[in-house]
Amino acid sequence: MRSINYQEHDRLRVSFGSLRTLPREALVVLSLVSGSHVVNHMYLVLFPPILGVLAMEFDVSLATLGFAMGAQAFVNTVFQLPFGYLSDTYDRTLTFGLCLVLGSVGALVLAAAPTFEWLLVGQIVLGIGVAGHHPAHYPLLSDATTETNRGRLFSIHGFAGNIGFAAPPVVIVAISSLDGLNWRHAFGLVGVVGLLYAVVAVFVLLRHVPTSVRQPNGPARPNDGRPTPSLWRRLRAGTRALVESPRILALGMLALVASTAMWGITSFVVTLLDQGYGVGSSTASLTLSVMFGVGAVFMLVGGDLSDRYAPAPLILVSYVLVAAFVLLLASFVLPPSAAVVAAVLAGSVGSLSTPARDKLADVLSARADLGRNFAVVTIGIMVGSTIAPPLFGVIIETFDFRIAFASIAVVALGVAALTVGIVTRWGEGYSLGDAPATGD
Template structure:
């Protein structure tokens, strides 16, 4: 039986519903993050702006997205997970619709800010719902389906926008209106379905009487922030996973951003072949997410995390050596850009294992912040290194950072993985 078949095998109705709805939300939110790249040139011409200005609009979205991770985590953990999910889809969809009707570039920036405000809530609301809707024995598979759906979301906008624009009389604005309107409908369906068909034990946060009383006495926003920071620092394993997510995303985004340049300028491949290798890495990565979920549930997170980044390290170093044949380099590029996906369900299951039931949303927000910081750092840091030292040195440096990932995993699992601790004690 395939990993996917095991992942979607016989499960309770409530589990299937939550996994399906949350995965659908993941598709939509990831679509919102990559709406601009397929039509950057068109947008620049329509609004008479530069690519740098469009980059600024995307930067506004990323900043707002990062800033609101922890507030959404607090909302999901202490107030209402369904509300967090509804706000996530509602605000993000409104942002897309604002851009669809934007008369000026200032409205585009405002729309991107709204998208960031919405998308910020998807991980903090998704993971608590998934964790409580699935038994521990199949939780990594649920996380892997969620991750697979996110990869589909990244892949969908170029195809969908191109198809809409190809229809007579329609433009990118119609495509954005279709996507944003679909997101609003999905948000409404998610909220109604969860309210009507999902047990309160899944959709409501876990709070004991002491926590509730403590929150009720805190009125100052500053005090709430201080309590949130104190709670985060009291979970060193989660802080460590957030640091690991930062370093790992720096590696993977570095490969994704510059592997086409490496294949064309370093190995002499044509741009079509190089871009095909990049696209293939996303497709293969989606499959690896499902495989990683199956392996994590069958074994445990530690070996999957270590094995995944050992593979990434090997393939990146091979690419950086500049001695392998060009076609082999294309294959290695696919694997270097996708092998890290094996680790995603293992990372998420370890985070879930280290979380008390009342802080799952905030803990996944911490990890998401790490991912976003790594994504932000990778392009400028490795781009500057390419200008300074060249492609070979840069990819060897990315490989060295991948080695750091393996070392961090070793420290994390030896100190914080409950399964490892039990095995050592035995």
């Protein structure tokens, strides 16, 4: 496990105002992948703002729509590693462009869907496309930057992703408020913008970013005359190394449980406010945008806090707060205006912990396995987003919103419990309460 000197790390931090000092290629890559992050995250949350509308128009239950959202997340999870292989072995630009095009086609299928079955097809195509954006974005950012500014650019990339989450409710409400237009026109606009962005972004990548950044680094070849191990042998070795790393598997489980809680909130908070609290549908939809906007700010704040304090307490506190606000919503004791505020905080305060989770993954990793370990964390996130919509949709249909959101609160508390367990078992290099001086 590599040694982490946090005092040195603090000295290396640079203010966001010095972005103008970055090399031109780094600024171009940051701009392109951040824009792509906005577009891809818009695709992920097209359904939640209008679940009630879709349920009535296609005559299906919330549980059925939850399964459609789960199908999108499932294929997103399944195609993470194939896109990663394409990006690492063949071409990052191809991976970048392909994910944007497929996601846009999926959004256009959703816009034109005549039946629920076509909605499901659109969600699957969209999910396949979205799966490619992280495998393309992170290698491009990594090779365009240095260790002294990489974390700062990663946080800007994450901030852009949250803006993408916030945009669909605003776009859908704005388009639907115009005479003769509805959610289909909004989905179609998002798909067309995604296609245009794909063309422009790929052109700029090819024209203005050097091959050394766009092309994969490739595996190191042995220089002693021995043949390169076969793909099967490398897969077996990687799987064995992963199985023998219980701390990273535990971190993947932490990401899975946290994602389940947060996607439970994201998927059904608009419907809760609308049907449960009597908040107007437009206001409820815009609440989702505000939630992600506030979450983007919390993510930047969390990045600063994670450089000052140990990561575990930040994760612990943020998910205890998530559970508290969700329980307030589940209690139905709040007036509608207070429920809107509680919903915003329930869905955003967890973002404080995202940089801390990444820091914990870094501390519990050696440099040689860092990429693999972050892949495990990403897969945990995607599995959670697969589970949450159908799970809580079924609970809502079988019981009610009260039981469903109380269940989400229990899952959020599970994140806190897992954090304590991971640090107690494997956090030898630092305590729960103190910023670490070195990692294991």
